[in-house]
Amino acid sequence: MSKPVILLADRLSPATVDALGSAYEVRHCDGTDRAELLAQVAAADALLVRSATRVDAEVIAAAPGLKVIGRAGVGLDNIDVPAATAAGVLVVNTPTANVVSAAELTCALLLAVARHVPQADATLRNGRWERGRFTGTELSGKVLGVVGLGRIGLLVAQRMAAFGMTVIAHDPHVAPERATAHGIEPVPLDDLLTRCDFLTVHLPKTAETLGLIGREELKKVKPSVRVVNVARGGIVDEDALYEALTEGRVAGAALDVYVTEPCTESPLFALDNVVATPHLGASTEEAQEKAGVFVARSVARALAGEPVAEAANAPERALSLRA
Ligand SMILES: NC(=O)c1ccc[n+]([C@@H]2O[C@H](COP(=O)([O-])OP(=O)(O)OC[C@H]3O[C@@H](n4cnc5c(N)ncnc54)[C@H](O)[C@@H]3O)[C@@H](O)[C@H]2O)c1
Numbered sequence: 001m002s003k004p005v006i007l008l009a010d011r012l013s014p015a016t017v018d019a020l021g022s023a024y025e026v027r028h029c030d031g032t033d034r035a036e037l038l039a040q041v042a043a044a045d046a047l048l049v050r051s052a053t054r055v056d057a058e059v060i061a062a063a064p065g066l067k068v069i070g071r072a073g074v075g076l077d078n079i080d081v082p083a084a085t086a087a088g089v090l091v092v093n094t095p096t097a098n099v100v101s102a103a104e105l106t107c108a109l110l111l112a113v114a115r116h117v118p119q120a121d122a123t124l125r126n127g128r129w130e131r132g133r134f135t136g137t138e139l140s141g142k143v144l145g146v147v148g149l150g151r152i153g154l155l156v157a158q159r160m161a162a163f164g165m166t167v168i169a170h171d172p173h174v175a176p177e178r179a180t181a182h183g184i185e186p187v188p189l190d191d192l193l194t195r196c197d198f199l200t201v202h203l204p205k206t207a208e209t210l211g212l213i214g215r216e217e218l219k220k221v222k223p224s225v226r227v228v229n230v231a232r233g234g235i236v237d238e239d240a241l242y243e244a245l246t247e248g249r250v251a252g253a254a255l256d257v258y259v260t261e262p263c264t265e266s267p268l269f270a271l272d273n274v275v276a277t278p279h280l281g282a283s284t285e286e287a288q289e290k291a292g293v294f295v296a297r298s299v300a301r302a303l304a305g306e307p308v309a310e311a312a313n314a315p316e317r318a319l320s321l322r323a
């Protein structure tokens with residue numbers, strides 16, 4: 001009897017294949033090559049991706065034998081979950097695998113934007129010793145505004161409190177007592193915008209959160225504010241951010257994520273007060289190994305018809321999805 005086919009469409013940790021073991025036929029493809037993805041997924045029982053592969057209704061329709069889509073990471077915005085559900089395909093992710101790495105990159109970017117680390121490094125490498133140009137600002141004693149107090153937002157809050165920051169947070173879905181229990185003041189979004197010295201967003205990309213920090217919101221912040229986005233491109237509106245940075249209404253920004261990815265050209269990249277990384281939040285050995293192993297285990301459970309706690313759609317129906 002032939003083995004179930006598991007298609008890996010993004011670059012996943014080698015630990016993923018090790019964790020899957022020998023019960024499956026593991027195939028690889030470049031999920032950003034649409035034609036290749038559509039051709040290869042036709043024979044797949046399971047499809048494993050990171051954030052680069054777009055798994056939309058067309059991909060799901062091209063895969064009549066597909067039973068489970070595994071997302072090695074948190075965000076599900078590259079997967080059409082309703083289309084998968086309608087087709088009886090389970091979607092599983094790894095909600096905890098990379099959150100420490102994403103939080104640590106956020107902290108690194110907060111420090112980098114406060115102290116102009118990449119700009120100073122680039123200047124020195126170009127033979128210029130420009131100490132006067134790179135006077136920064138301390139984090140200690142400043143207010144950090146966290147929008148989205150989920151797993152990553154809380155990890156960032158805890159770490160930055162150790163730097164002496166006062167942390168305030170806005171998250172309508174988190175009980176105020178949960179925030180205060182961690183020494184974080186829960187506040188309405190408008191209060192957060194007017195009070196914070198550093199603003200960081202840790203939200204899923206949804207219809208509600210896209211553009212949440214837009215033109216109007218950026219009119220309310222202090223001109224000294226630094227904005228960090230390690231969540232998803234567009235949660236902080238890129239055009240509005242560019243305007244605010246060039247008009248001196250925002251002092252600096254650090255971005256890991258972009259509306260369109262890969263993103264190699266942006267007016268934001270030309271600004272001295274912007275620090276930019278290419279979606280590296282989850283790019284550590286530890287996060288990728290955990291994401292690969294966790295998603296492999298969940299996919300194996302799904303293929304065996306067992307319930308999967310990390311299912312993002314219809315977990316209670318996991319056993320009744322495609323057999
Ligand atoms: N840059 C990266 O590589 C990287 C890595 C991991 C995760 N992420 C992104 O970070 C996001 C957050 O991850 P997480 O693990 O913290 O998720 P999470 O689900 O634990 O937390 C998200 C929080 O956002 C809150 N929220 C939702 N809508 C809101 C709104 N309108 N206003 C305020 N709060 C709102 C939720 O209540 C929740 O507490 C992910 O969805 C993903 O897109 C990026």
Ligand SMILES: O=C(O)CC[C@@H](O)C(=O)O
Binds near residue numbers: 279
């Ligand atoms: O691993 C990646 O491709 C990034 C994943 C990250 O953005 C996430 O949402 O988990």
